[in-house]
Amino acid sequence: MTTSRDESHDPMPFEEWDRPREAWLLSGDCRRPGQRSLLLEMTTRAVFPTVLVFSLYLLLVGHYGPGGGFSAGLVAGLAFVLRYIAGGSDDLGAVVRVRAPAVIGTGLVIALLTALAPVAWGAPVLSTTKLAVALPLLGRAELQTSVFLDVGVYVLIIGVVLDLLRALGTGIERDMRDAGEDA
Amino acid sequence: MTTILTLPVLLPMLGAAVTVLGSRWATLQRVVGVVVLSVVAVLAGVLLVVADERGPIVTELGGWPAPMGIALVADRLSALLLLVSTLVTLAVLVYAIDQRIADYGRGTASTTFHPMYLMLCAGVSLAYLTGDLFTLFVAFELMLTASYVLITRRTNASRIRAGMTYVTVSLLSSLLFLTAIALIYAATGTVNLADLAGRIGTLPSGLRSVLGLMLLVVFGIKAAIVPLHFWLPDSYPNAPGPVAALFAGLLTKVSFYALLRTQTLLFTRDEPWTLLLVLAVATMLVGALGGLVQNDLNRLLSFLLVSHIGFMLFGLAVFDAAGVAGAALYAAHHITVLATLFLVSGLITRRTGTVALDRMGGLARSAPWLAVLFAVPALTLAGMPPTAGFVAKLALLEAGAAAGVDTRIVAGVVILASLLTLYALVRVWVRVFWGKRRAPLPDEDDADEVVIGTARSSVPMYAATGGLVAVSLAIAVFAGPLTALTARAGADLVDPVSYRTAVLGARASR
Amino acid sequence: MTTMTTTMTMDPVTINMVMALTVGVLYAVGFTLLLSRSLMRVLIGVVVLGHGTNLLLQLAGGPPARPPIVGTAPPESFADPLPQALALTAIVITFALTTLLLALGYRAFVLVGHDEVQDDVEDRRIARQKVPSAPLEAGDGDEQDVESADDEVEAAAARGRDAAS
Structure with missing residues (x-):
């Protein structure tokens, strides 16, 4: 671990006794140690995948119960927000390597193609139908085609949240850093 | 045919998505934007022809029947305005693309400009085509949100100030719109316009007036009706040239279309609407007089824009088939004229380096083409024969003269306001094109979006402006068929039986 | 379903006074904040006003009832789903505009040094x-x-x- 290299020679000052010495998130020592919170990083490591899975559940259950693309996208987006708060922009950049506008564009394309697809079968735009497939072992699986629209919205909203984090989070941090250097 | 109806909305959205994805490839963005808008223009033409021959075209999204689901409707009025608007957006896009090429070089792509431009076009299409009040709200939000981004991109201090005013006022009117929708839904239990047309009539008259006035205030703010106009001359002049042209051409007219649609469909009346007559007089005079004292070219045009909203209001206020038809024709020609004037203003600014009229001069000699490009839309706006503006004003005056004493007085104000407009534009002409030639002023702020004082304007920028001039000339040349078309559209609006039957089918008789 | 809503909302007995007052207070607070020059207050005003409007949309759908999910309750006891859909859409739009105003306020702060709307x-x-x-x-x-x-x-x-x- 990079942060614990000089631990034996140079004991930590008393006021920094609670500074974490290990990397709990992906990208290691991503911000100044004094700003890190051990509790938050540990929690994030545990919660982040769980929240993402929960968002997928919300996405799929949306047609029959409370949920849907928008709320699922927001929940997934909140996971990234948590990641940003715990690990800072560097950690978020390490987790998400795609550009936010690309995510937004992909989501929009998926949603719009889903809206236009029924035309190929002679149905009105935005029509939905139920697909039923007999899967081996699992039995009969049903799929509402509106789920594709929800997937598009899901991706779109994640992209929007990532873009917000970029514009209002990382961007402001950068501005503050620049201002600090100027002063 | 019903699929075609959704494409003017879905294609620009798809184009926006593609331009976001391809935000590194500038050429792709340009091609997608121009192709999408060209296709939409063709589709709008098809819709206009079909709607004129066979009556309103309706599609129900997702196959859900009309009062429950969302219906898109294209009748003569909406198809005509959609066609004109798309031609304007296409020309302005070409102009904007070439301005960006001239200023930043061929390789610069933008993650925001093209997607937001196309989103705005999608919102405009949806606003024209929607058959339900809430979708109209969504369309306005789509359009306005894109416009917020376009007006505040690459901000400097003055644009931030203008953007703040614009965003805040628009947001307020949107929230009022939502409030009005909630009240209308609470009173009637539906948001479908055709369904509402049947149900609003059964409400107590007081409640009906309140709902009608709320919608008047909402669209009055968005369409800049005096006394709700104050935000417009403050914000539009600060936008970059093409964006100002887009806003001036489209946004207020879409709001006026919404006003026209809701008032004629939901709150029908048999005689001229005195309140709206008064507002029309105020709007015409305040706008024209305000324009007279301006020294900033774009502010002057913005005030004239406000003034001419009053002309359309007058047509609506007469509230018979002829008046509404005149308003529709006026809106169609006004979209092209204002966009052209703002584009020309952009060209002038690029040449002179300033928007201040008292610092320009002698452009007639140094840029004769620019003088022609300015003169035609200026004469059109002032309503000189034989331009499109004359045809449209004549339709309004005829309607006003036939409707009664009040409207005859207001028709007099229409002539007065036209003369004031002419005077203001003659002032611009004398200041800008005559007099001694002056050296262009240097660009004060290099980091700004608008590069001025360089006189670098590419041929396509002139061509796009010239194309819009051609559209407004075409309106004058085809004045006969167009007047007949808008007369049929006006008859539809005043007696919306065909609209209701097309949307609701047999359920319309309820 | 629309006829059901009509009868429910036209019935004066079902007006919920507490909710009506809440909507009124939210509108009053929102408009007051909108009148100030600071963009941050305007932003809060928009948010509060947006809540008031969404609440009004909910009230337009009639009194509280079961969630309108097929199979969970008899259809007669369903709440009207349309205002909920409208409110959800409105929430999404208010969310987007709130972030836009935030970004705008921040830009103003960076460029001008404060976030107050200046005179023209x-x-x-x-x-x-x-x-x-x-x-x-x-x-x-x-x-x-x-x-x-x-x-x-x-x-x-x-x-x-x-x-x-």
């Missing part, structure tokens, strides 16, 4: 001048006055900017 300098200038700024004949006597008025207004604006930053 050109407007003030024209309001103070005595004659039209661009008379047709150039060089008549009033131009001096206009120039000096210009200078005054610009100086005042500059002072305002200095005081603010």
